[in-house]
Amino acid sequence: MKQTHTRLFFGLYFFEGAPIGLIWWAFPTLMASQGVGVATITTFTAAAALPWTFKFLLGPLVDRYLRDVRGHARALAALQAGLLLALLTLLQADLAHPSFFWLLLLISGFAAAQDVVIDAWAIATVGEDERGAVNGAMQAGMLTGRWIFGAGLLIALAHISWHFALIAFCGLLIASILFLLVRFGRDRTQIGEASHLGGLSAFGFVKDPRFLILLPIAVLSGFVFEAFGAVAGPFLIANGFNPGEVGLTLSGTLLTMLFGALVGGKVADAKGARFVFLRAGLGLAVLVSLIGLAHGLAGGFILAALVCLTYFGIGVFTAASYSFYMAQAKGAMEATKFTFLMAMTNLCESLSAFTVGMIAANSSHSYRLALPATAAIGIVGLLVLGRGFRSKI
Template identity: 35%
Template sequence: MGDDPRRDAARLRLVFAGLYFAEGAPMGFLWWALPVRLRAQGVEPAQVALLISWLVLPWAFKFLWAPLIDRVQHRRFGLSGWLLCAQSGMALTLLPLLLIDWREQYQLLVLLVLAHGVCAATQDAAVDSLAIRSVAPADRGTVNAFMQGGMLVARALFGGGALLVAATWSDDVLILAVVAVVALLMLFAVPVAHRLAGRPPATLEPSRVGEPQAREVALPSALGPTRGGYAAAWRAVLVQPSTWIGLLLATAVGGAFKGATALAGPFLLDQGASQEQIGSFFLLPVVASMIGGAALGGVLSDRAARRGSRLGLVAAAEATTILLVATIGALALTLAEAIPVLGFFALYVLLYVAIGAATSSAYALLMDATLPSLATTQFCLFMAGINLCEVWATRAAGWWIPSFGYGGAFLGLAGVSLLTLGLFVSLARGRLANR
């Protein structure tokens, strides 16, 4: 980039916001709009939850092929080659949705979204690796806020927006629009990623969660994949205590809000909201709330990092999400008929603000716990844990809803999250140094 640090920092933030926009467009349609459309067609909540869990599953296991992104890179294209292939796959796996009946060919729908998830998870891993290698540690909270903002705007337009215009625009038009966005941003991502890959890597070398002060890990430098290189990468990651502490945060603490938001559309629909109301909600209030929360969390996270108190901020934000999910669950269980649907909309707005703050601050904390030489593998493992959290939370909610209703399911998830949050904080405060 150029010689002006401030201008370079601004460009960097916009670059990653754009890359996450390409990721968020199909996520909006598949994660927000599709579940509501299926529920409106009579598909049971348990089946909707099952589809969501299959969609998220590749994200939970992308760490299995993440070392290939670290170890196998074209000498000319580097990470941009992975972005090109992944985003091409994202577009191609969406096109068959134009040709099938979603309800009648449900199993084929599941296979297609699963294939799309593999490509999207690979794209996400490459983008995260690029961020760790090119973003200065002091700017990571703010960059994460921009990344979340780009993704959320896209999810709003192609999730909430898709529901809002469903009466006038066919699903085929919306799918083609998503494909077009992914393809256009693919052309943008390749040259930009190529330039970023030429920058010196970030120098953060963490030893403890929230305390960036440890040694780097030396790995074989050969370009091609080898069994030794793959195994060495995993050994280097798994011997870090910060890996296991980070995984606890990633896989368990966010279960309450992951389950409550994955089923937000069907929940609100069953509380009496219309598809148009839900579409409007996802289009503006949800995204504005999460962007505002992410911006607040990013700024506070960077300030907390300078004081060595990022961990406390993450704990407070996560605790707030748990409290709000428990409140929604308790009201749905005991006073659902007395609470107007606008009351649940309001509670979800507060929840999304807290989620935005928790996400940007937690991602920055996890980046602090990531070694640059293992950027894709270790951080991808954390991100996979976050998505595994959504898989188990959504599946658990799907199992509990037929017996206990939405309220009982949300309260159960809140209880699990509260217990694991306490365990995470106690372990992280122990400052387990990397060996």
């Protein structure tokens, strides 16, 4: 069963990662290569993160109505069908037209809604002894999709158009929809704990002091790397890389982040998710600050190596932190609680993108000030994790 969970959630997260690659890696890098300013790019990426911030509103619906495997599978198939239609519409869009932005926002929304259902499925079926490993597999699946339709697309643009990549993704989506309906569409196995709460009452858990202390951790700790993630492509362009070289560098980050996610999941199972979460975050704060200070000073190889090492740390951090949040959400209203925490991490992503863009655009030192400053904000969240939250999970 463990191997089944690992393969299943790897595949499901692949279909989350592919839209992320397009929206957060491919298009921002292309925009930067065409002279678009960092403030405009970060506004674009921050806005695209908004559906992920508000996805927690779907949590009560999942907790109340999706009580068996069949329900989760059919909901995912419906969301993937919506994503498929949005991608087909995007093929006809003019990149310079405002409708292009709204289509990307819609695509981001379908990806975020998938995330709610997938995470609820995982929380209800994955045992504590495999939670870290499955989270590592989830991140590996997400990164694979992100690379193919992000960094991989940037490398391949010399030979194919992005339209071809979208058509290929549409074909994969059709295969996934058929798999979900055939393999799980009639499986009535009950999972999770039933909930009859609706409206604001579904969020009553936010009054719990133990839960409230998780909020600054979720909103702030990711600042140690999210700001850099929002500007990785533009940062490399500003340091003399061309789009193809950015694609190659981001390909390296895929491998290191994937390896980091698998290592982080295993170590989190062995040492405790909180233990790994905290230490990975502190290490990332140091690495991101070094990258910022190296702006305009370090050679291409040194920068690429630092970026790849940073993404290894991001992989460890992500697997451990998600395992930590899953443990805190276990029990009644688990989909709502976990989705709420994940929404706070997505709010962190949006806030950090706005913050780094604002600082970089209004400072003569640009990234040298912006990246260390945002990493310092993340340390505040880690201090709450280290001193204010004493769980051994």
